[in-house]
């Protein structure tokens with residue numbers, strides 16, 4: 335009799351363990367999200383202009399980067415897009431093509447350079463995209479972002495690549511981004527793929543620091559993927575101080591004094607005193623070392 339009870343209770347424990355294991359499996363399965371690869375999503379839309387674009391020499395992105403940019407826009411269907419860093423307009427064309435049939439979607443592009451070449455490919459090869467495009471050029475984003483306004487739900491940042499470059503540029507649009515906006519950074523792997531000096535750190539640093547869900551194109555590489563997107567975590571304000579701390583690294587160029595002034599005023603308006611103190615500390619330190627050591631001035635267009 336005792337023996338039967340013993341066997342029965344062992345059996346019950348075994349079944350309970352089995353049940354427990356099954357529950358864990360179900361929970362674990364529900365928790366592990368499948369990876370989304372945007373470079374294969376609605377690629378037909380990009381194919382509509384692929385041939386024409388490849389004849390122009392306009393775009394600085396690799397094929398899978400164009401597909402990634404196209405796919406992620408097609409998936410999230412943003413309405414208000416900001417692009418920092420236009421050059422001749424190659425990435426603007428990819429974006430404008432991707433939003434072509436998305437109702438009320440508009441691209442606002444900003445480039446520091448005021449040259450005629452900025453954005454010229456759009457007007458030259460794809461003038462039909464002009465209807466959804468507004469280009470600002472000749473100054474930093476602080477000077478245009480209020481005109482563009484709030485509720486930006488998508489941004490592409492592809493500017494200086496050297497510090498403080500993209501770190502500062504991101505902070506110039508952050509207060510205007512919608513909750514859970516998508517931000518794409520280009521050239522997030524240049525420090526291990528391109529320059530022999532390995533000095534293009536800004537996109538890598540800011541991409542990794544921003545809090546949110548990260549997406550990369552598919553392929554066998556991970557660290558070497560040179561474009562990446564982030565879906566911002568809600569309530570970014572709690573991370574503002576962390577982002578400003580990133581400015582405390584070694585700057586590789588010193589921005590023009592006028593841009594330092596404009597950004598200082600912007601911080602006073604949209605961030606708190608701690609952010610301002612951190613920026614001023616970073617400016618003081620880097621003004622001394624970067625300006626006094628000309629070999630560190632790598633990015634001459636932005637410097638005095």
Ligand SMILES: C[S@@+](CC[C@H](N)C(=O)[O-])C[C@H]1O[C@@H](n2cnc3c(N)ncnc32)[C@H](O)[C@@H]1O
Nearest residue numbers: 394419420421424425444445446447492493494
């Ligand atoms: C790498 S190119 C952009 C390429 C373009 N996104 C494409 O894929 O075809 C970088 C551009 O950023 C601009 N730039 C540099 N610093 C900037 C800043 N702080 N704000 C806006 N544009 C900036 C440069 O003038 C240059 O035209």
